[in-house]
Amino acid sequence: MVTxxxxxxASSSTGSGFLARxxxxxxxxIGLQYLWLSLASVLVGMVLSTLLRVHASxxxxxxxFLRGLESTPxxxxxxxxxxGSLMVFFVLTAAPQLGFGNFLLPLQIGAEEMAFxxxxxxxxxxxxxxxxxxxxxxxxxxxxxxxxWLVSAAIFSLAALLSALNFSVTTIELRTTGMTLTRxxxxxxxxxxxxxxxxxxxxxxxxxxTAVLSDRLLGSNFFSTAAFLAQQPQNLVRQGSLPVLxxxxxxxxxxxxxxxxxxxxxxxxxxxxxxxxxxxxxxERLVVLSVCGVxxxxxxxxxxxxxxxxxxxxxxxxxxxxxxxxxxxAAFLLASWLGTLWDARLQFTTSVLFAIGFISLFIAGxxxxxxxARHDLARAAVSEDFVIGHFHLVMGVAATFAILAGLFFxxxxxxxxxxxxxxxxxxxxxxxxxVYCIFMPMHWMGLLTQSxxxxxxxxxxxxxxxxxxxxxxxxxxxxxxxxxxxxxVNFFGSxxxxxxxxxxxxxxxxxxxxxxxxxxxxVDFGGQPxxxxxxxxxxxxxxxxxxxxxxxxxxxxxxKAR
Amino acid sequence: MxxxxxxxEIERVIEKKDGGGGGDLPPAGGQGGGGGGDNGxxxxxxxxxxxxxxxxxxxGIVSVLMFFMALASAxxxxxxxxxxxxxxxxxxxxxxxVILLASSGTLELxxxxxxxxxxxxxxxxWLLTTVLGIIFLLGQVxxxxxxxKQGIFLASNPASSFFYxxxxxxxxxxLGGVAAxxxxxxxxxxxxKVTRTVAAEVTSYYWHFMDALWLFLLALMYMGK
Numbered sequence: 001m002v003t004x005x006x007x008x009x010a011s012s013s014t015g016s017g018f019l020a021r022x023x024x025x026x027x028x029x030i031g032l033q034y035l036w037l038s039l040a041s042v043l044v045g046m047v048l049s050t051l052l053r054v055h056a057s058x059x060x061x062x063x064x065f066l067r068g069l070e071s072t073p074x075x076x077x078x079x080x081x082x083x084g085s086l087m088v089f090f091v092l093t094a095a096p097q098l099g100f101g102n103f104l105l106p107l108q109i110g111a112e113e114m115a116f117x118x119x120x121x122x123x124x125x126x127x128x129x130x131x132x133x134x135x136x137x138x139x140x141x142x143x144x145x146x147x148x149w150l151v152s153a154a155i156f157s158l159a160a161l162l163s164a165l166n167f168s169v170t171t172i173e174l175r176t177t178g179m180t181l182t183r184x185x186x187x188x189x190x191x192x193x194x195x196x197x198x199x200x201x202x203x204x205x206x207x208x209x210t211a212v213l214s215d216r217l218l219g220s221n222f223f224s225t226a227a228f229l230a231q232q233p234q235n236l237v238r239q240g241s242l243p244v245l246x247x248x249x250x251x252x253x254x255x256x257x258x259x260x261x262x263x264x265x266x267x268x269x270x271x272x273x274x275x276x277x278x279x280x281x282x283x284e285r286l287v288v289l290s291v292c293g294v295x296x297x298x299x300x301x302x303x304x305x306x307x308x309x310x311x312x313x314x315x316x317x318x319x320x321x322x323x324x325x326x327x328x329x330a331a332f333l334l335a336s337w338l339g340t341l342w343d344a345r346l347q348f349t350t351s352v353l354f355a356i357g358f359i360s361l362f363i364a365g366x367x368x369x370x371x372x373a374r375h376d377l378a379r380a381a382v383s384e385d386f387v388i389g390h391f392h393l394v395m396g397v398a399a400t401f402a403i404l405a406g407l408f409f410x411x412x413x414x415x416x417x418x419x420x421x422x423x424x425x426x427x428x429x430x431x432x433x434x435v436y437c438i439f440m441p442m443h444w445m446g447l448l449t450q451s452x453x454x455x456x457x458x459x460x461x462x463x464x465x466x467x468x469x470x471x472x473x474x475x476x477x478x479x480x481x482x483x484x485x486x487x488x489v490n491f492f493g494s495x496x497x498x499x500x501x502x503x504x505x506x507x508x509x510x511x512x513x514x515x516x517x518x519x520x521x522x523v524d525f526g527g528q529p530x531x532x533x534x535x536x537x538x539x540x541x542x543x544x545x546x547x548x549x550x551x552x553x554x555x556x557x558x559x560k561a562r
Numbered sequence: 563m564x565x566x567x568x569x570x571e572i573e574r575v576i577e578k579k580d581g582g583g584g585g586d587l588p589p590a591g592g593q594g595g596g597g598g599g600d601n602g603x604x605x606x607x608x609x610x611x612x613x614x615x616x617x618x619x620x621x622g623i624v625s626v627l628m629f630f631m632a633l634a635s636a637x638x639x640x641x642x643x644x645x646x647x648x649x650x651x652x653x654x655x656x657x658x659x660v661i662l663l664a665s666s667g668t669l670e671l672x673x674x675x676x677x678x679x680x681x682x683x684x685x686x687x688w689l690l691t692t693v694l695g696i697i698f699l700l701g702q703v704x705x706x707x708x709x710x711k712q713g714i715f716l717a718s719n720p721a722s723s724f725f726y727x728x729x730x731x732x733x734x735x736x737l738g739g740v741a742a743x744x745x746x747x748x749x750x751x752x753x754x755k756v757t758r759t760v761a762a763e764v765t766s767y768y769w770h771f772m773d774a775l776w777l778f779l780l781a782l783m784y785m786g787k
Binding site: 165208214 | 611613614617618621622624625626628629630632633636640645716717718719720722723724726727731
């Protein structure tokens with residue numbers, strides 16, 4: 001964990017000691033530090049998931065952390081918790097928003113720095129503390145481990161709130177001359193809407209963690225009483241489950257957290273699809289409205305939970321309608337991506353492959369989501385494997401594809417050179433086929449072997465079929481995780497070649513971050529903020545005559561064309 | 563600003579409804595938000611727009627409000643339980659409320675003095691506000707002690723848990739407000755970063771919000787029992 005900063009500053013170190021660079025409050029350094037944090041987390045998280053799969057298929061093998069489960073069965077849950085915490089908090093929440101966002105938002109809106117750099121640095125180190133706490137909680141005994149995890153979650157909420165404050169103020173206040181809201185790149189829009197949503201939901205998580213911690217440590221009575229549970233509808237109270245109120249408080253956070261992870265990815269994908277199609281975003285206004293719509297509905301799904309005091313018979317229906325209505329902005333986004341890709345002279349870079357992979361996974365995962373959003377179908381579909389398959393496709397893997405797409409695209413801006421295309425494409429195809437082989441059969445497994453509609457005898461009859469699917473999934477997992485070695489080689493290999501000269505704007509992109517040298521220099525825009533003359537996606541080809549960067553004055557553009 | 567190109571052609575960014583910075587937004591450099599380490603070596607000291615502080619405090623207030631709303635909704639759900647024994651609110655709390663309301667008044671008077679460029683008068687009234695804030699906090703601690711003497715603890719029953727978390731969380735947030743008051747009075751103002759007027763105004767928003775929040779919480783606890 002000491003190595004966060006190495007690559008980050010390799011290209012821009014100017015004197016000042018290692019510590020000064022480590023604790024820098026610059027948006028670019030902080031963005032890179034978040035990305036390093038995510039890289040470390042995703043690698044550990046992947047190894048943990050492999051351990052879990054191997055254990056599911058061959059329970060008798062001796063695996064690190066999962067040995068001797070007979071005496072300590074809670075270790076299995078602990079491994080799952082660590083996998084989930086690392087992936088959700090430090091990869092899906094951190095990388096697309098805090099990593100790319102911190103580095104690129106000021107560059108894209110011509111701001112030179114975030115609004116409150118000191119708070120930004122504080123937020124980063126709170127995140128690091130939270131990561132350390134969650135990792136340490138894994139090695140603690142169950143009881144103190146949970147306390148430590150809750151404290152870490154509270155710290156993460158605080159960090160997320162500070163970041164969200166910074167992002168929203170920066171977007172509202174620090175846009176450069178000419179950067180009107182309608183000219184803002186969709187990526188910046190997505191970071192902005194996401195910041196507002198985070199601001200609302202992380203406050204709730206913080207309140208929830210405070211109350212639960214106070215119950216556990218100080219013996220207060222927010223959640224833990226039998227009397228309260230007794231008056232709840234029976235179908236909501238399962239034996240041995242968490243108290244209902246805490247579950248609700250957690251779920252209305254967790255439901256919105258899905259959108260927090262996905263929103264910046266929508267922005268990144270829209271941005272990349274347009275850039276590589278050499279076409280404006282199809283129906284850009286509608287896309288921005290959809291991004292806002294996802295934020296609003298995401299908040300309403302949650303707000304509905306908050307203000308519904310007591311469950312009434314219509315509640316499942318309302319919830320179901322709200323969850324399904326997310327399909328509307330999602331469908332608009334999808335239509336726009338496909339509309340932009342339609343008939344385009346698409347440049348098949350690794351980055352765009354990952355973007356298309358995202359779209360494919362988003363469709364596949366979204367379709368299985370319909371089963372879960374309809375409360376009548378959910379009875380058949382809600383089984384552990386089906387739900388795991390669904391949210392991994394639509395949230396986990398899709399978002400990871402968006403992160404990778406963004407990384408391949410912005411790598412020159414971050415480090416000053418491109419990653420290898422051939423290696424990247426091999427990595428893409430192995431991963432793309434791999435994740436489908438893992439998560440599609442998992443849906444099937446859930447419907448087949450864990451359906452609540454089957455009686456015990458019927459379920460036993462299909463159990464043997466389930467075993468062979470399970471083995472297939474495990475083999476696919478090992479293959480996919482192994483394929484990530486290609487990425488690691490490509491990533492670190494490229495870092496070693498950063499001294500090689502690279503064009504400042506290798507993709508002929510039109511947004512402001514490409515108006516300055518690559519890698520981004522010490523002082524953004526050389527202390528002279530750019531002026532924006534037009535929308536973000538006036539792309540119709542690759543020569544300067546054909547596409548119009550946002551910062552180029554009309555007369556200069558005419559000159560270049562000649 | 564880049565006056566070399568024909569900036570007249572382009573529409574200027576005027577997003578601030580209340581007439582803040584707008585299109586004349588100067589480059590912020592790295593010096594915002596109270597200074598960050600090694601930033602801004604190359605930039606001259608250009609004044610930064612105060613807009614970010616107003617927007618920042620507004621957004622911060624929304625976030626704090628959400629925190630208390632989550633607890634308030636939990637309170638409303640929870641009070642239906644059969645184990646709910648209402649807390650009798652100590653009379654001291656009403657006196658504390660009056661003190662807090664008075665502090666908002668003195669704060670406004672202080673700002674009026676500042677607008678008239680009467681800095682010593684501002685400092686006096688500002689100090690009075692700070693003292694009233696501290697008295698309120700001490701009063702809250704005294705109210706807790708009264709309850710403890712009656713044998714009502716955090717762990718006694720759900721109603722007492724909520725009483726302590728509402729008053730405790732509010733006190734913690736108000737403590738932040740007191741710290742801000744002290745900071746505004748004590749710091750040396752570099753007009754390139756932020757003026758005293760702006761700092762006082764931003765702090766006053768937070769302070770009044772804390773005031774209103776306390777009234778809301780008190781009403782919730784009084785009527786919701």
